[in-house]
Amino acid sequence: MAIAVILGSGVMGSALAVPLADNGHDVRLVGTHLDRAIIDAIRATGVHPGLNRELPASVRAYQLEELEGVIEDAEIVLSGVNSVGVEWAAERLAPLLRPGQLVITIAKGVRADEIGDLRTLPEVLAEPVPADVRERVGWAAIIGPSIAGEVAARRDSCVVFCGRDQSVVDRLAAAFRTDWYHVWTTLDFVGGEICAAAKNCYALGIGFAEGQLERGGEAAGPDRAHNYEAALFAQSAVEIRQWASLLGGDPDTASWLPGVGDLYVTSTGGRNVRAGNLLGAGLSFIEAAERLGNPTLEGASAITVFGDALGKLTDRGVVAEDDFPLMRHLYEVVGLQRPLNIPWTRFFGGEPTGRVASA
Amino acid sequence: MAIAVILGSGVMGSALAVPLADNGHDVRLVGTHLDRAIIDAIRATGVHPGLNRELPASVRAYQLEELEGVIEDAEIVLSGVNSVGVEWAAERLAPLLRPGQLVITIAKGVRADEIGDLRTLPEVLAEPVPADVRERVGWAAIIGPSIAGEVAARRDSCVVFCGRDQSVVDRLAAAFRTDWYHVWTTLDFVGGEICAAAKNCYALGIGFAEGQLERGGEAAGPDRAHNYEAALFAQSAVEIRQWASLLGGDPDTASWLPGVGDLYVTSTGGRNVRAGNLLGAGLSFIEAAERLGNPTLEGASAITVFGDALGKLTDRGVVAEDDFPLMRHLYEVVGLQRPLNIPWTRFFGGEPTGRVASA
Numbered sequence: 001m002a003i004a005v006i007l008g009s010g011v012m013g014s015a016l017a018v019p020l021a022d023n024g025h026d027v028r029l030v031g032t033h034l035d036r037a038i039i040d041a042i043r044a045t046g047v048h049p050g051l052n053r054e055l056p057a058s059v060r061a062y063q064l065e066e067l068e069g070v071i072e073d074a075e076i077v078l079s080g081v082n083s084v085g086v087e088w089a090a091e092r093l094a095p096l097l098r099p100g101q102l103v104i105t106i107a108k109g110v111r112a113d114e115i116g117d118l119r120t121l122p123e124v125l126a127e128p129v130p131a132d133v134r135e136r137v138g139w140a141a142i143i144g145p146s147i148a149g150e151v152a153a154r155r156d157s158c159v160v161f162c163g164r165d166q167s168v169v170d171r172l173a174a175a176f177r178t179d180w181y182h183v184w185t186t187l188d189f190v191g192g193e194i195c196a197a198a199k200n201c202y203a204l205g206i207g208f209a210e211g212q213l214e215r216g217g218e219a220a221g222p223d224r225a226h227n228y229e230a231a232l233f234a235q236s237a238v239e240i241r242q243w244a245s246l247l248g249g250d251p252d253t254a255s256w257l258p259g260v261g262d263l264y265v266t267s268t269g270g271r272n273v274r275a276g277n278l279l280g281a282g283l284s285f286i287e288a289a290e291r292l293g294n295p296t297l298e299g300a301s302a303i304t305v306f307g308d309a310l311g312k313l314t315d316r317g318v319v320a321e322d323d324f325p326l327m328r329h330l331y332e333v334v335g336l337q338r339p340l341n342i343p344w345t346r347f348f349g350g351e352p353t354g355r356v357a358s359a
Numbered sequence: 360m361a362i363a364v365i366l367g368s369g370v371m372g373s374a375l376a377v378p379l380a381d382n383g384h385d386v387r388l389v390g391t392h393l394d395r396a397i398i399d400a401i402r403a404t405g406v407h408p409g410l411n412r413e414l415p416a417s418v419r420a421y422q423l424e425e426l427e428g429v430i431e432d433a434e435i436v437l438s439g440v441n442s443v444g445v446e447w448a449a450e451r452l453a454p455l456l457r458p459g460q461l462v463i464t465i466a467k468g469v470r471a472d473e474i475g476d477l478r479t480l481p482e483v484l485a486e487p488v489p490a491d492v493r494e495r496v497g498w499a500a501i502i503g504p505s506i507a508g509e510v511a512a513r514r515d516s517c518v519v520f521c522g523r524d525q526s527v528v529d530r531l532a533a534a535f536r537t538d539w540y541h542v543w544t545t546l547d548f549v550g551g552e553i554c555a556a557a558k559n560c561y562a563l564g565i566g567f568a569e570g571q572l573e574r575g576g577e578a579a580g581p582d583r584a585h586n587y588e589a590a591l592f593a594q595s596a597v598e599i600r601q602w603a604s605l606l607g608g609d610p611d612t613a614s615w616l617p618g619v620g621d622l623y624v625t626s627t628g629g630r631n632v633r634a635g636n637l638l639g640a641g642l643s644f645i646e647a648a649e650r651l652g653n654p655t656l657e658g659a660s661a662i663t664v665f666g667d668a669l670g671k672l673t674d675r676g677v678v679a680e681d682d683f684p685l686m687r688h689l690y691e692v693v694g695l696q697r698p699l700n701i702p703w704t705r706f707f708g709g710e711p712t713g714r715v716a717s718a
Contacts, residue, residue, distance in 0.1 A: 002715070023716035052581070145589030149582040156703060158590035174713035182590075182703045182710050222411070223508040226624045230504030231517035231541075234620030241614065255600065256707055260619050261593030265585045344515060344541045348615055351541050354533035356361070357382035 001025055002175050004076040007067065007089060009035045009042070011050045011148035012106050013080020018152055019181040020076075021056035028070045029055075030062045032081060032088070039063050051152045068096060076102050076175060079125055083109025083197075083298050086121045094128040099136035104161070104172050106142050108196040109298055112305050116312025118247060120193035138168030141189070143196045144257035145265035151181065158182045160257050162192035184257065191249020195258040198243045198327075200299035201306060202236030203266035205330050207276020208340060214281045228342075229267070235326045235347045236263055242323060243306075246313075272299035285334045300334050307331020322350065360384055361534050363435040366426065366448060368394040368401070370409045370507035371465050372439020377511055378540040379435075380415035387429045388414075389421045391440060391447070398422050410511045427455055435461050435534060438484055442468025442556075442657050445480050453487040458495035463520070463531050465501050467555040468657055471664050475671025477606060479552035497527030500548070502555045503616035504624035510540065517541045519616050521551035543616065550608020554617040557602045557686075559658035560665060561595030562625035564689050566635020567699060573640045587701075588626070594685045594706045595622055601682060602665075605672075631658035644693045659693050666690020681709065 002025045006013045009031040017027045031039035041049045042061040048054075062070055071077060077097065081089045086107050097103065103125070111119045122141050126134050140163035151157050161176075161183055163169040173183040186192055209225040209232070240259045241251040253259060267273060275297055278288035289297065306327050313319045325346035332338040345351040361384045365372045368390040376386045390398035400408045401420040407413075421429055430436060436456065440448045445466050456462065462484070470478045481500050485493050499522035510516050520535075520542055522528040532542040545551055568584040568591070599618045600610040612618060626632060634656055637647035648656065665686050672678045684705035691697040704710040 023714070145586050145593070147582075147585050150584065150586045153577075153580075153582050155582070155584050155586060156590065156701070157586035158593070158703060158706065170711065170713055171715075173711060174715040177710075177714045178716075182706075184707050184710055218512075221512075223506075223512050223514070224627070225509065225514050226506050226627045227504050227509045227514055227516035229627075230620045230624035231515065231616065233623045234504070234517070234616045237619050238615050255614055256597050257590065257593045260596050261589045264592045264623070265589035268583070268585045268588075342515070344517060347517065347541075348543050351536075351543055352529065352532060354529055355382070355536045356530075356533040357537075 002075040003073055004028065004078065004175070005030060005071045005074040006078045006080045007093065008032050008080030008085065009038045009048070009061065010080060010082065011048070012146070013078065014048050014051060014055065015148040015152040016078060016080065016106070016176070017055055017059045018154065019176045019178045021058050022178050023175065025175060027059045028062060028074070029059055030067045030070065031064060032085065033064055036063060048152070051149055053152050067092065071096050072098070074101060076104065076172065079103065079105040079107065081107060082296065083107040083121060083301065084296055086124050090125045090128050093125070094130070097129055097133055097137055099133055102138040102140065102168060102172055104140040104142060108200055109302050110194065110197040110305050112309040116309035116316065118194070118309055120190055120197070122189065122193060138165060138171070139163055140169050140172050141193055141196075143192045143262065145261045147265060154180050156180050156182070158184070158257055158261070160184045160186055160192060162186045162189050162258070164189050186253060186258070188250045188253045190247045191244040191253035192258045194243045194247050194249060195240055195254050196262060197302050198240050198306065199236070199259065199263040199266050200272055201303045201327060201330055202232070202240070202263055203270070204272040204276040204299040204303065204334070205236065205326060206232050206267045207273035208232070208280035208342070211277040211280020231344070231347070232326065232342070233263065233267065238348065239324050239326055246319065271295050272297055275300060279333055279340055284337050286337065303327070303330045304335040307335050322346065361434040362432055363387065363437060363534070364389060364430045364433040365437040365439045366451065367391050367439030367444065368397045368407070368420065369439060369441065370407070370511075371505075372437060373407045373410060373414065374507040374510040375437060375439065375465070375535070376414055376418045377513065378535045378537045380417050381537050382534065384534060386418045387421060387433070388418055389426045389429065390423060391444065392423055395422060407511070410508055412511050426451065430455050431457070433460060435463065435531065438462065438464040438466065440466060441655065442466045442480060442660065443655055445483050449484045449487050452484070453489070456488055456492055456496055458492055461497040461499065461527060461531055463499040463501060467559055468661050469553065469556040469664050471668040475668035475675065477553070477668055479549055479556070481548065481552060497524060497530070498522055499528050499531050500552055502551045502621065504620045506624060513539050515539050515541070517543070517616055517620070519543045519545055519551060521545045521548050521617070523548050545612060545617070547603075547609045547612045549606045550603035550612035551617045553602045553606050553608060554599055554613050555621060556661050557599045557665065558595070558618065558622040558625050559631055560662045560686060560689055561591070561599070561622055562629070563631040563635040563658040563662065563693070564595065564685060565591050565626045566632035567591070567639035567701070570636040570639020590703070590706070591685065591701075592622065592626065597707065598683050598685055605678065630654050631656055634659060638692055638699055643696050645696065662686070662689045663694040666694050681705065
């Protein structure tokens with residue numbers, strides 16, 4: 001039995017308490033400063049209000065002030081904050097982590113420096129940790145298709161734990177793995193993480209299709225725009241492979257759970273896809289975000305990072321101008337407020353130009 | 360301007376008259392013996408009853424008896440029958456084709472011989488054509504995500520024309536390409552065709568997810584089984600790459616429009632997915648097919664071909680026993696009437712077995 005601390009009691013962090021508790025581990029779920037009401041509710045009722053489901057009785061919930069007291073003897077530390085909170089979590093965890101602990105993260109996003117070089121979130125999380133501790137902590141991340149509510153409901157889910165050290169990901173996988181929470185591992189840490197970040201961007205784009213139907217007054221008709229979605233899905237799959245390669249990862253990481261699997265599940269719904277719907281219907285990104293109540297849109301945030309970095313990487317000759325046409329256009333629409341106009345002919349290396357028409 | 364004959368006036372064949380007609384070509388839509396009522400309706404009203412949409416006025420519709428008269432001076436012959444009708448179409452076309460004609464097919468399926476070797480449908484179509492003509496006809500096929508109703512509605516669609524001769528696929532692509540019907544080309548004829556056949560099988564499997572929810576009494580709840588679907592999608596993507604390799608094609612053909620793109624669109628609905636739903640809900644394949652009125656289920660048919668061939672190929676040592684676990688199980692369920700029990704741990708090369716639990 002291991003002691004596992006989860007920092008962040010949002011839906012995903014909390015859902016991951018379920019396989020850990022099912023395996024008999026001592027699970028300590030610690031809320032952030034934004035999670036006070038969630039922790040209070042769990043303590044009072046056992047029910048997580050976001051998941052709308054009872055957590056296993058063995059899971060104990062703590063407020064942030066209690067973190068220091070419960071993390072010291074933990075073997076596993078799960079950073080359950082989303083991509084917006086990673087720097088915050090890094091500052092909280094840095095003075096508390098101890099050599100030998102295993103740290104696993106779920107945030108999906110990316111950061112860029114001023115010349116466009118990209119950094120994955122586990123790197124951001126590790127940054128403020130003192131070097132001697134950092135080197136003796138086992139770092140890992142969870143990637144692959146995983147909707148929190150379905151994990152909490154113990155529905156079959158297949159995920160991948162990525163890291164740099166096989167024994168680290170093996171130990172973590174063994175702690176989480178159940179009959180319904182299926183865990184594979186990969187040492188392509190950077191490739192896996194960049195897949196996770198990029199797919200949020202592309203899922204937003206797939207949302208354009210239904211919005212475009214609405215704009216064309218065809219939303220009520222029997223025919224959808226699945227061909228449009230599928231073409232964006234395929235171009236997304238191609239570009240995710242290229243992102244993995246660009247960062248020195250394995251492009252094939254994009255061709256199973258971490259890439260096309262996660263892109264598939266993310267495209268089925270959620271706020272990012274709804275933002276895409278509104279953009280497809282003709283709203284500007286600012287209008288779309290307002291319409292949704294200005295929520296955290298991880299895909300949109302990542303688009304601005306990837307898109308801005310792409311400009312710089314192109315200027316530096318690191319990527320070719322013809323590469324990543326879809327991400328470039330997502331950035332034009334989301335980051336630069338330009339009208340939506342999918343560059344179909346630039347997809348898949350460029351559509352051949354021959355056309356024989358008598359018109 | 361080219362003369363194009365389309366044999367088979369089902370929804371897909373007929374939809375492809377739209378880009379051809381938009382480009383000003385002389386389009387002759389010829390019904391099969393099963394299409395008499397469709398042809399009568401188009402002649403009387405201009406509306407295709409299956410598409411529920413008016414075809415371009417320049418498209419002329421013919422009954423099967425008129426085929427010989429209209430095909431002789433055609434530059435392009437499109438075989439618009441589905442996979443069930445390919446042998447029939449081959450017999451019809453064999454005595455009528457002439458050297459120099461371009462023949463393009465849309466059927467998605469596969470055939471196997473008695474030792475399990477697989478044959479693509481363009482090969483089946485070409486078989487009865489006299490050798491001297493066969494060698495001087497340009498053979499090609501349309502692959503990639505393409506729902507007929509959306510093509511007929513002139514919605515953006517991205518497809519791939521595959522063949523063995525670049526000038527053949529280029530000439531065909533140039534005849535069909537419009538501002539909304541986007542056409543790429545590939546010379547991976549066998550890889551492209553096997554992607555097209557295999558994705559119908561896997562899309563049926565993705566339908567299991569919703570059925571399983573229903574069976575578990577959870578269909579009305581807020582949480583779906585998208586993680587389950589996404590894991591099947593990812594394993595499908597992996598196996599489609601392997602099918603392409605096994606037949607001597609390029610695995611990367613599976614990683615864009617012909618593979619993951621087409622799998623995505625096929626998974627959004629249709630009879631195959633509905634059959635999968637019913638299997639997921641616990642019906643046997645015979646019961647599910649009956650419930651649907653015993654329609655043509657191209658995915659189910661292809662599963663029986665692939666699955667039976669897999670057994671023989673495994674016996675011969677051509678494929679390893681651990682390969683294609685999902686297709687093997689689809690065959691067990693659809694072909695052998697065995698209960699549904701997804702072999703999650705055999706996916707992605709096998710789930711590592713470590714598990715630390717105190718339970």
